[in-house]
């Protein structure tokens with residue numbers, strides 16, 4: 001065996017260990033969702049699943065009574081509706097505003113441009129959770145607690161800096177000459193943006209969109225403070241419905257977790273192509 | 287049908303004035319080349335004509351219409367950039383047809399005009415390819431094709447050949463010239479390469495530090511440089527240029543170099559200089575020839591000097607030698623072997639020696 005082969009084996013081995021480390025908790029969640037509570041709680045742990053079932057999902061979605069530990073089913077469809085409305089709306093607004101911002105930073109010169117850019121990025125150095133109290137106080141004064149709009153606002157603010165940063169980078173990669181040619185070719189500035197710069201930064205915008213969506217979809221800490229009822233509680237916050245004073249319905253909670261992961265996975269796969277081309281765009285030269 | 291005129295045009299970037307009140311009349315169907323060293327304001331001037339930069343001072347007209355407040359799209363000019371700037375997400379065909387599509391032309395008309403342009407530039411076989419699947423020269427052609435489909439009043443080229451290798455550059459140079467003959471439209475062409483300027487231009491505009499040094503035909507500039515800068519910029523190898531002051535000797539004015547070499551002031555210039563004036567005198571390599579290998583000029587000044595280096599180029603040999611302490615270059619047309627350290631007699635043709643005032647840089 002030569003040095004190169006040994007190297008390869010080492011790289012593979014480390015990669016596998018790393019993947020196992022990353023995947024195990026996720027797999028355990030998935031597995032737990034399909035197992036009865038007794039198995040989950042068993043000591044010593046039951047590693048190999050014995051009987052798998054869909055009871056938790058049935059209970060969650062259809063409120064079936066069998067084996068649901070006697071607890072009333074949670075309003076998962078309301079939570080799903082809230083999650084969808086909040087995530088899609090906030091992502092749409094953040095990407096729209098952030099892209100316009102990124103374009104502005106990339107293509108226009110104005111006074112103190114770098115300072116503004118830094119300022120926007122600095123807002124993200126504040127830990128989100130430390131904002132929850134001030135946001136709560138402000139929102140309670142203006143009546144935004146437990147509303148879609150309130151939570152959407154928070155996510156928009158949270159996601160704009162990242163979107164600005166990412167799209168700014170993409171717009172910068174497009175040679176200025178391209179929109180200039182388009183403008184001598186008869187385009188207005190807006191047409192040049194629409195026909196040339198926007199399609200060329202599609203990957204960047206899609207990447208920004210998926211990140212913004214995942215952050216909104218998965219956020220827990222802030223929403224758990226701002227959402228009080230089925231009016232605005234999201235799926236992630238709904239996870240806590242499975243805790244009672246002395247017990248936690250682990251399989252139920254995990255079933256909901258799986259339910260949360262699936263749309264995120266589907267969406268990620270759908271834009272995966274863009275994420276990859278997004279990283280290799282630099283290779284395209286007029 | 288379009289002449290272009292610039293009247294007292296300036297461009298400022300913050301406090302820096304990149305273009306300084308230039309006046310320029312470009313004749314209809316003329317091939318005008320703006321040439322000058324990097325940073326002299328060529329691109330800024332071109333971009334003001336295109337409408338891509340604000341005109342900070344002065345007026346630019348195309349035809350009889352003032353352009354100052356018109357958007358690029360309203361000026362009916364086409365621009366070709368150094369990096370081509372083809373739209374990477376469109377095929378060659380879509381690239382060519384884009385401006386027509388924006389203008390709202392019918393599909394059939396677009397197709398016909400795209401095919402016509404593709405035919406002129408010989409890119410018909412690439413119409414379905416993306417720019418990334420083309421070579422540098424092919425991309426260059428597409429960029430030019432995209433410019434001609436619109437049938438603009440003026441073509442603007444900004445260093446379109448500087449990304450190509452030497453061989454391709456020569457080839458494309460010829461094609462641009464041919465293209466101009468075919469479409470016979472006004473062309474303003476920017477380059478830093480004086481050879482490109484000399485070979486392409488009907489008239490050349492030489493710029494330096496935001497001002498125009500001289501405007502003229504290639505031959506004008508070569509034969510009658512208005513300034514010391516133009517004299518050294520045009521021609522290859524560069525004109526030999528030596529600093530001197532005017533002294534009186536035997537009732538005749540002469541030029542004394544800093545090393546003490548004394549050369550008589552050419553007869554026709556005797557009255558144009560005064561004693562004590564600081565000047566530079568310049569002469570081209572072909573106007574100082576090794577004596578026994580060339581014809582002795584009628585009005586010659588002779589010197590002896592040893593060869594530092596000889597560069598045989600086939601039909602001619604460049605000889606590097608010293609004039610006082612300063613190295614100059616001489617061009618020898620006879621294919622004769624010359625070695626380093628050979629001692630040769632050189633004759634300087636005084637009739638083709640140029641004098642420039644050292645303070646103003648202007649030709650005397």
Ligand SMILES: Nc1ncnc2c1ncn2[C@@H]1O[C@H](COP(=O)(O)OP(=O)(O)O)[C@@H](O)[C@H]1O
Pocket residue numbers: 299302304322323324325326327328329330331
């Ligand atoms: N966008 C700009 N901002 C600031 N300075 C610029 C800008 N564009 C050009 N300049 C300056 O203006 C001068 C002329 O530039 P340019 O017209 O590009 O020259 P050229 O094309 O002859 O090389 C240079 O000194 C350059 O640094």
Ligand SMILES: [Mg+2]
Pocket residue numbers: 328329330445
């Ligand atoms: Mg330039």
